[in-house]
Amino acid sequence: MNTALKVAVFASGLALAFGAAYGVGHAVGRTPTPAAGHAHDTAGHAAQDEHAGHDDHPVGGLQVSDRGYTLSLDRTIVPAAGPTGLSFRVLAPDGRPLTAYKPAHEKELHLIVASRDLTSFQHLHPVRAADGTWTVPADIAKAGDYRLFADFVPAAETESLTLGADLHATGDYRPATLPQTGRSVTVDGYTVTLTGDLAAGKAGRLAFAVSKDGRPVDDLDPYLAAYGHLVVLRAGDLGYLHVHPDGEPGDGVTEPGPEVDFTATAPSAGDYRLFLDFQHAGTVHTAAFTLTAGAGAGADNAPTPAPTEPAHHH
Structure with missing residues (x-):
């Protein structure tokens, strides 16, 4: 092989090597695009920040996780048997059970239990153990789907959070229409x-x-x-x-x-x-x-x- 041909082959090899390294570097170093609806979606947080303070009564309870906090139920399926013990934890952003709260209206946490057909409603005040586990008896007398709302203020935060999770009561379920009332x-x-x-x-x-x-x-x-x-x-x-x-x-x-x-x-x-x-x-x-x-x-x-x-x- 003559000298000119050797130089050409060597240059081609270098170009291929640098091209591969460049592609790998971009694949490794590229910041992944957040998935839609992710709890830490930066666009979502920007939108929240933009509207912060403009709505005195924002909607809560639609998410099981928000701002790094997660509502974790010990049981999501219970029998429809009247008095039923509920237990849960609020997980902090570090994944550990939250144990430090700011009292709001004399309680560290308010728990709302409502049936999905909105015919049943309970406002409860659970008791917290030292390990962060909350327990409370609830009246789950009718089979069906329920929504639990935990309303609280973490000690490290200045604003309240409302997290929601679904609870299912087994049995013969007959959903009702939305109750109509007068004034x-x-x-x-x-x-x-x-x-x-x-x-x-x-x-x-x-x-x-x-x-x-x-x-x-x-x-x-x-x-x-x-x-x-x-x-x-x-x-x-x-x-x-x-x-x-x-x-x-x-x-x-x-x-x-x-x-x-x-x-x-x-x-x-x-x-x-x-x-x-x-x-x-x-x-x-x-x-x-x-x-x-x-x-x-x-x-x-x-x-x-x-x-x-x-x-x-x-």
Whole structure:
């Protein structure tokens, strides 16, 4: 082989070697594109940051993990047998059970248990063990699908989190249609009358007046540092709103009834279930309403998910 040919072959070999190394280097060094919907999706976080502080009542409970925290149930399938022990942990971003919380409304964690057809609702306060395990008895009397909402503030955070997870109760499941109510409901001998409406993207006043035997109840008990607590769930996907009342006991302005006022914003048009907890004479009562939110200023143009039958039938 002559000298010129040897040089050409040697140069070709170098070009191939450098080309391969370049390709491998790019394959190894390339930052993978985050998968759509990933908990740590940077675009999603940018969108959240952009809208932070612009929505007083953001929807929660649609994710089992958020901001690195995960709701982990010990059992996701239970018998429909009435009183049932539930246990779970909140896993911190390092994967360990979270043990440090900031109390919110006198409790470290509020647990909401609601059936997917929105006919059953419980507001519970579990007990936490030193290892971070929460336990609480719940009344799971009817077969079907339930959603658990853990509402809490980690000690390392400044804002609350609401994580959601599904629970399935075995048995003969007969889903119900969304309950329809008027503006007044009666529970445990108390009549609660609602004034005000929900509007998508627009803050509105909701006022609940409590009476008993035709007389206004003007001596409501303080319950969890308030005269009432309101949980709003969107029909279809059970998007969660925990709305706190206007004013609080002892502020010199807020009266202990008969009316408890809230300011709420619906994230989209559609049907919602409203669950009001109030306490009188040492006993907590829950009044449930169904409202349809109309389109308002700043409303989400996306249609509200239509109610569907739960996916798991046991």
